[in-house]
Amino acid sequence: MLSRGNGVALWRQIHSKMETEISSGGYGPGDRLPSENELSGRFGVNRHTIRRALAALEEDGLIRVEHGRGSFVREPVIHYPVSRRTRFSENLSRQRRRPGSILLMAVDIEADPMVAEALDIEPGAVVTRITNAGEADGRRISYAKSYFPRAQFPGMVRVYRETGSVTRTLRHFGIDDYSRKRTRIIARMPTVEEARELEQPKKRPVLITESVNVDARGVPVEFGICLFASDWVQILVEPSE
Amino acid sequence: MLSRGNGVALWRQIHSKMETEISSGGYGPGDRLPSENELSGRFGVNRHTIRRALAALEEDGLIRVEHGRGSFVREPVIHYPVSRRTRFSENLSRQRRRPGSILLMAVDIEADPMVAEALDIEPGAVVTRITNAGEADGRRISYAKSYFPRAQFPGMVRVYRETGSVTRTLRHFGIDDYSRKRTRIIARMPTVEEARELEQPKKRPVLITESVNVDARGVPVEFGICLFASDWVQILVEPSE
DNA sequence: CCTCATCAGTTGTATAGACAACCGAAGCTG
DNA sequence: CAGCTTCGGTTGTCTATACAACTGATGAGG
Structure with a gap:
């Protein structure tokens, strides 16, 4: 799944994985992504590492993150x-x-x-x-x-x-x-x-x-x-x- | 200087402080900002809090951060x-x-x-x-x-x-x-x-x-x-x- | 003189823990 | 029923530590 110490940061690998998952339709517009805690368990990394990847996805305009609610896939621009x-x-x-x-x-x-x-x-x-x-x-x-x-x-x-x-x-x-x-x-x-x-x-x-x-x-x-x-x-x- | 627990995140206060410092000419175009360590000492916060503020400044296009070198004020148009x-x-x-x-x-x-x-x-x-x-x-x-x-x-x-x-x-x-x-x-x-x-x-x-x-x-x-x-x-x- | 290794200083990544702020639902109270 | 409180779950912030990766300068060795 993820490879450590190969020169590519973990958060980048997670970012790119989730990016393809979203754009390939694995998650549809409006869908809620799993919580940061769940993702960190699923990927086997710290919650902060997940947060770094989510921040990048948000910057890309692919998701929006709402305090206390979760992360949601944006409508395609x-x-x-x-x-x-x-x-x-x-x-x-x-x-x-x-x-x-x-x-x-x-x-x-x-x-x-x-x-x-x-x-x-x-x-x-x-x-x-x-x-x-x-x-x-x-x-x-x-x-x-x-x-x-x-x-x-x-x-x-x-x-x-x-x-x-x-x-x-x-x-x-x-x-x-x-x-x-x-x-x-x-x-x-x-x-x-x-x-x-x-x-x-x-x-x-x-x-x-x-x-x-x-x-x-x-x-x-x-x-x-x-x-x-x-x-x-x-x-x-x-x-x- | 900074006020804690007033509802405004520390990194936002630092971000806005440095923003005015840059646009008011305190740091000129091309100047190198103090290192993250020095800034964290100066503001009395953790280095990661400084990094959060610097990331925001970079997103604003006010500075650019170079690995191993430092953060630099961007130059005008x-x-x-x-x-x-x-x-x-x-x-x-x-x-x-x-x-x-x-x-x-x-x-x-x-x-x-x-x-x-x-x-x-x-x-x-x-x-x-x-x-x-x-x-x-x-x-x-x-x-x-x-x-x-x-x-x-x-x-x-x-x-x-x-x-x-x-x-x-x-x-x-x-x-x-x-x-x-x-x-x-x-x-x-x-x-x-x-x-x-x-x-x-x-x-x-x-x-x-x-x-x-x-x-x-x-x-x-x-x-x-x-x-x-x-x-x-x-x-x-x-x-x- | 040039090349290479080393080293201090810098930013980048990853982990861990703690608490605050917020949301929504469920339950309580009048 | 309306309004309020509580509570579990979520994201946001801050701290702390450790090490990796990169840069630039310095100095040793050819």
Whole structure:
């Protein structure tokens, strides 16, 4: 059964044994595993060694351990296939309005240091923050916050409400052309609030783009942080010709 | 310092104390923490209690623990620019990081439909697949699979072993310059194997880039799928000049 | 100079025991 | 019957000890 002193730790052997037992269907989803005491007797090891193996299984997401109740096999995680067809594409090389944009909030606030640095203004200066969500095929796919320096665009909130688009709003203020300066792409787990806004499970990561748009003279006009549901969105980068 | 019997486990108190100490800069990136023995003396607890706290810090991605050496504070994020000319080691040395590349596997296989389409060859044609891991300052940051059409580059495996770099390998075959055609960026949770290769916690997402490199005439020479540890790598997209 | 063995210091594994915290069911009490 | 207590079984924490495995430096021997 287990072999001692062969270079493979006992808890690893137990972990791998139970792993195959679970994934091969020996224990079904929701089943309760034997108690730590029973397992330690069955494998002939100390209870702590069993606990080490169980901790690893929990980290793998195969089981969940409940205080005073026992260890239970988790429902198999839905593994979203990376199908190349069903994904929406966000093309960074193009400047186009995302369809299905929903205005969630528009307020004037003081710029925190990060926003201030991006827009090249003083921290604490007033900026207009517009929060909106993007939908496609009835599915929430993005959640974005855009920051505009208010000194440059007074009354932006009202204009945005009327026009409903960043491009048209900026044009109203005389900015006919603007371009993306640099985009930073990161991935992380969502906060509870972000997961709710994106209508996606908390365990799925989000793709985030942070970008600064500048006008023709190179002056920052918008700083945007956009969260994408990673299950549905891919980002494309194409070198411009 | 620590309070016993107040409902909060000792290891949690230690974990949170060390967490703030690290993020507040008490220990800098790359610094070695005191040994488990010293910490156990300092906090007045058993070594195993310290180990529990360190394990949690490691899961958080704040430290890494190395057998026989010690625990080290992880370093901050790395910026990985994606542009028409993207070269792994160039990117890193420009940020004064020490690049490293480890060849994990090199085999000739038949192209699956996805690879074939990307390289514009017949499905089933033989391609050379090179799997390697990228490092910066000794830390794993990427895990990549690169596909090359074998018809165009016979004996690629041997050449790659000798040169250890995509750029130098292609140069050996007369490709002096190549550029990135299109990059697709997605995010998802890693498989157990991917997390292991990236030496990152299983609950942290990975950033993935898929790109095709073409030679001066526009013929595909390489298709690459590169996984980045999202905790430590950000992708930068700059408008191409 | 290079190679190898050794050694102190470090983390990893395994064992053992004790008690706390929690859960659920069974039994008691009004 | 509702509410409460008790109790056995479970997981969580902490301590203690011992040894294995690994790392890096030091020094002996060629």
